Amino acid sequence: MNDELFNLIERLANLLRQETRLEGQSLGLQPIQQEALYYLSTCNRYSDTTLAVTEFLGLTKGTVSQSLKILESKTLIAKVKDKKDKRITHLKVTEAGLEFLMKTCPPQKFTDAITSLSVDEEFETKRLLKKVLSSYQHATGRTAFGVCQHCKFNRKTSDGILCDLTKEALSSDDIMLICREYVV
């Protein structure tokens, strides 16, 4: 069976989606809305826009705009206009949004299931899946979405950490977040 890996990922994703659907019922949140919320809690200030969410989820911007509108109406995120570029709206996860994520993400039973792996096995699983994801993203020509500190543009200077792309200073918290401009 050459398609076993495909099958395994699909099935894990189906279970995950199902549990996510259940977890979202308390607030009336759909799985995709929770995914968007989760992404927004992990990304940096260059990547917290409608378009970045669109790229991350691999949907169209009209669709994503709808989902974000619902998240805003439930006050799980807040829209903040960009100071410099008035076209851009930053999406900030609110306290209520973070609280929801803390409770539900990742789903409890998934976390339980992971404990069946040893520490080494868990590490190895992550490493292997990262490799597959990276190749797959490359094959589909999609934005990579990596962690800031591992990016080509991330530069440590005597004054602190700098993004060579935006020429802005970055804090040690900043560089832990996901960036849509990530380049290996």
Add this chain to the structure above:
Amino acid sequence: MNDELFNLIERLANLLRQETRLEGQSLGLQPIQQEALYYLSTCNRYSDTTLAVTEFLGLTKGTVSQSLKILESKTLIAKVKDKKDKRITHLKVTEAGLEFLMKTCPPQKFTDAITSLSVDEEFETKRLLKKVLSSYQHATGRTAFGVCQHCKFNRKTSDGILCDLTKEALSSDDIMLICREYVV
């Protein structure tokens, strides 16, 4: 980050879903319809019913009934009434259905991406994901859906292979398929 593994699976699944959506356009097939079709091509005669598909995909039977109706209307599957139990309808993948799956499943770019793994790595990835899936299925109390020949009820006798649950004879092709009654 404790939720890294969760994130990786979600992202792989999103990419997969996107490519599946694209592949399905030629026949106007939605991702979930393709998943049902694919499942039906891999399952045995005890597991090719609406209810089995429902359990496999983790949805409700009403929803699945709709998707299967569409697959039937496109003559990708055919409904065959069970001889013994007239409530049961078996869902058989047609030639056209198999042809579509051959072309599209698993998606080409995913298959390409897998080649970035060595043979050993691919084997190890499968082993680890199987372990996670198995634990996760157990945690959620879902049907296991395993391959017939590895099932507790599968018994090799001098006369051939037997299912101890249904007491029916199985062929060597039969025991390669997925069964909803699978028990470790």
Add this chain to the structure above:
DNA sequence: GTATTTAGTATCGAGTCGAAACTAGTTTGA
């Protein structure tokens, strides 16, 4: 021989989705 259970279908309303048309702000370049 009625009551319960099981397999599957039909219908509803809320939400997802892509496509396309739209507004508004920014950049480009003659």
Add this chain to the structure above:
DNA sequence: TCAAACTAGTTTCGACTCGATACTAAATAC
């Protein structure tokens, strides 16, 4: 400099997903 091209985001449309609920028909229980 200022119109054209581009970019970020929204709105609307129609097809589809999804769970919930109510339904039909057949099998089983007792």
